[in-house]
Amino acid sequence: MTDxxxxxxxxxxxxxxxAETGTREALAANLFDLRRIIGGLFLLYGVVLTIVGLNDSxxxxxxxxxxxxxxxxxxxxxxxxxxxxxxxxxxxLGKQLQEQEAKRDRLLAEQRxxxxxxx
Amino acid sequence: MLAAxxxxxxxxALDFAILGVYFVVVLGVGFVAKRxxxxxxxxxxxxxxxxxxxxxxxFVSANLGATEILGMGANGAQYGVATVNYYWIGAVPAxxxxxxxxxxxxxxxxxxxxxxxxxxxxxKRSHLFNSWSFALATVLIAGVNLFALALVLKLLLGWPxxxxxxxxxxxxxxxITLGGLSSAIYNEVLQxxxxMAALIPLTIVGLHDAxxxGGLTDKIKDTKLGEAGLHALQGTDPGAVTNPIxxxxxxxxxxxxxxxxxxxxxxxxxxxxxALSARDLSAGQRTPLIGAYPKLLIxxxxxxxxxxALWKIPHLGGGDADLAYNNxxxxxxxxxxxxxxxxxxxxxLMASFMAGVAANVSAFNTVVTTDIVEPYIARxxxxxxxIRVGRYVTVGGxxxxxxxxxxxxxxxxxxxxxxxxxxxxxxxxxxxxIIGMFWKRMSPAAGLWGLVAGTTAALVTYVxxxxxxxxxxxxxxxxxxxxxxxxxxxxxxxxxxxxLFTPAKPIEELQGLVWGMANEExxxxxxxxxxxxxxxxxxxxxAIALGIVLTIIFF
Numbered sequence: 140m141t142d143x144x145x146x147x148x149x150x151x152x153x154x155x156x157x158a159e160t161g162t163r164e165a166l167a168a169n170l171f172d173l174r175r176i177i178g179g180l181f182l183l184y185g186v187v188l189t190i191v192g193l194n195d196s197x198x199x200x201x202x203x204x205x206x207x208x209x210x211x212x213x214x215x216x217x218x219x220x221x222x223x224x225x226x227x228x229x230x231x232l233g234k235q236l237q238e239q240e241a242k243r244d245r246l247l248a249e250q251r252x253x254x255x256x257x258x
Numbered sequence: 259m260l261a262a263x264x265x266x267x268x269x270x271a272l273d274f275a276i277l278g279v280y281f282v283v284v285l286g287v288g289f290v291a292k293r294x295x296x297x298x299x300x301x302x303x304x305x306x307x308x309x310x311x312x313x314x315x316x317f318v319s320a321n322l323g324a325t326e327i328l329g330m331g332a333n334g335a336q337y338g339v340a341t342v343n344y345y346w347i348g349a350v351p352a353x354x355x356x357x358x359x360x361x362x363x364x365x366x367x368x369x370x371x372x373x374x375x376x377x378x379x380x381x382k383r384s385h386l387f388n389s390w391s392f393a394l395a396t397v398l399i400a401g402v403n404l405f406a407l408a409l410v411l412k413l414l415l416g417w418p419x420x421x422x423x424x425x426x427x428x429x430x431x432x433x434i435t436l437g438g439l440s441s442a443i444y445n446e447v448l449q450x451x452x453x454m455a456a457l458i459p460l461t462i463v464g465l466h467d468a469x470x471x472g473g474l475t476d477k478i479k480d481t482k483l484g485e486a487g488l489h490a491l492q493g494t495d496p497g498a499v500t501n502p503i504x505x506x507x508x509x510x511x512x513x514x515x516x517x518x519x520x521x522x523x524x525x526x527x528x529x530x531x532x533a534l535s536a537r538d539l540s541a542g543q544r545t546p547l548i549g550a551y552p553k554l555l556i557x558x559x560x561x562x563x564x565x566x567a568l569w570k571i572p573h574l575g576g577g578d579a580d581l582a583y584n585n586x587x588x589x590x591x592x593x594x595x596x597x598x599x600x601x602x603x604x605x606x607l608m609a610s611f612m613a614g615v616a617a618n619v620s621a622f623n624t625v626v627t628t629d630i631v632e633p634y635i636a637r638x639x640x641x642x643x644x645i646r647v648g649r650y651v652t653v654g655g656x657x658x659x660x661x662x663x664x665x666x667x668x669x670x671x672x673x674x675x676x677x678x679x680x681x682x683x684x685x686x687x688x689x690x691x692i693i694g695m696f697w698k699r700m701s702p703a704a705g706l707w708g709l710v711a712g713t714t715a716a717l718v719t720y721v722x723x724x725x726x727x728x729x730x731x732x733x734x735x736x737x738x739x740x741x742x743x744x745x746x747x748x749x750x751x752x753x754x755x756x757x758l759f760t761p762a763k764p765i766e767e768l769q770g771l772v773w774g775m776a777n778e779e780x781x782x783x784x785x786x787x788x789x790x791x792x793x794x795x796x797x798x799x800x801a802i803a804l805g806i807v808l809t810i811i812f813f
Contacts, residue, residue: 173312203596204594215458
């Protein structure tokens with residue numbers, strides 16, 4: 140494997156470092172966060188279906204066996220989209236990676252102390 | 259197909275706008291992903307950086323293709339509750355086995371593909387043989403997905419088959435060439451949610467209409483399926499088979515649950531690739547295990563609509579081609595869903611087809627580039643060269659898949675064709691893998707000749723049944739079971755025989771590749787996964803237990 144390939148195995152570290160300094164990469168990493176993409180799409184679909192559902196005619200509701208399906212599905216999608224966006228905002232990618240690194244470093248330090256520097 | 263106009267979806271501009279937004283997002287993901295592709299490892303394995311929940315959902319989604327949604331919905335209408343055997347017996351145990359037993363070898367050896375494991379465990383000959391046979395199998399399967407999509411476009415929108423095939427191919431091509439595997443995997447996760455958003459409301463409306471589950475079971479008893487359509491394993495005793503699938507429990511447990519299922523889930527690179535792209539071994543192991551939970555529940559939104567369709571759509575499964583079992587789910591969508599939800603349903607159908615094609619194409623370009631071009635055709639080139647080759651191979655693969663879609667179009671039943679492909683390509687591979695992983699003595703020569711003999715055995719069974727008339731079986735599905743069995747047994751026998759007469763590989767070259775010599779994960783990586791819900795054993799045995807409970811409930 141080439142040198143580039145070996146470096147490529149740790150893109151998470153790069154992303155973590157980027158998030159720390161608030162660089163363009165960190166912004167892009169958050170933009171590319173799948174949770175935001177799923178959340179955004181479902182919020183949009185949820186809004187559209189809710190509006191359509193509120194204006195559904197009697198015939199359309201009868202077609203769906205009396206279930207206000209556009210309204211129910213719209214509400215469900217708003218809830219799903221909302222929870223993905225909330226998750227992504229509460230735990231941004233960069234922060235997660237930093238926490239993981241910190242935990243690893245702390246455990247590594249503990250291990251060193253126990254093993255008398257052998258680790 | 260004169261009656262095609264009758265079942266065409268009543269779509270309007272709103273539905274197409276919903277579908278359009280989805281394509282913009284899918285292509286957008288590919289475009290953004292492109293900016294992150296710096297090395298060939300990024301392109302082919304997503305830089306091995308994805309968290310387990312993402313790869314886990316992609317693992318299921320890669321399998322949620324055309325044949326899954328249409329095929330299993332069709333099976334639900336044709337065989338009833340017994341279809342769940344394809345999930346609880348025929349998928350979950352194999353997924354757990356992949357996660358708990360096989361992933362440490364795949365991931366620990368740092369292989370980039372399934373064939374590459376053969377290169378390290380055996381030698382170049384079995385590697386090359388499997389790389390080519392995999393490439394062939396994958397474009398054949400991608401063709402099935404393209405054709406199935408074209409079929410639905412024709413039925414629902416009135417597009418000619420060839421136009422449908424080309425349009426579908428173009429969309430998949432665009433986002434994979436742009437983003438590589440990250441794009442395919444990210445879109446698969448998106449697809450998972452869109453597919454569910456299409457199927458869950460359909461099931462809710464249908465069940466409401468039927469008067470809940472109790473109302474539906476009463477109605478099913480009055481259909482041609484009758485009481486037998488409401489049980490998973492009842493009536494499968496040898497000699498007294500009344501189960502609609504027509505198989506004994508021995509055939510279901512061993513044929514489907516062991517050989518076909520383990521062959522597919524543990525050696526099909528389109529699946530395994532998702533687990534290989536996880537962040538670390540623990541995440542790699544958890545990929546199929548996390549995927550097992552949605553897999554346990556998917557029958558609720560695929561098999562139940564099939565049952566609803568059997569009751570709701572008169573003459574389903576009769577002589578009319580438009581009312582074939584394969585169309586159960588699209589017909590039901592048309593029956594129940596108003597504009598708006600109909601657009602979501604159409605989007606979900608399109609998403610499922612693209613998930614299937616994209617999984618196959620991204621596996622295909624990885625194997626052709628890293629297993630055929632890099633080691634044998636153009637060695638020691640810079641990384642940019644291999645990324646470029648990967649993109650060209652993707653284009654080539656899609657063009658070939660358009661051709662194989664035309665082959666698929668000559669088959670009456672896509673599921674039978676697909677099962678035959680699995681029996682030929684996956685069943686022998688599983689035999690070779692399982693013996694090679696657990697028997698250190700197995701020689702490199704046996705790796706090659708076992709595969710050749712096993713593949714030939716399945717091929718002879720298929721050709722002998724389908725064209726030459728040498729064998730007769732109960733049905734096409736029955737043939738794929740016996741073909742897979744023959745491949746497995748012949749492969750195993752030849753493997754043992756050849757090993758006894760050829761030299762083994764030196765034991766020191768097998769580190770990380772065989773049972774008892776697995777590479778230990780970096781303890782510091784393992785330490786960051788010490789929360790109880792991250793235990794692979796707990797996840798794996800939990801999935802099996804849930805599968806057993808569900809099977810008993812629906813026995």
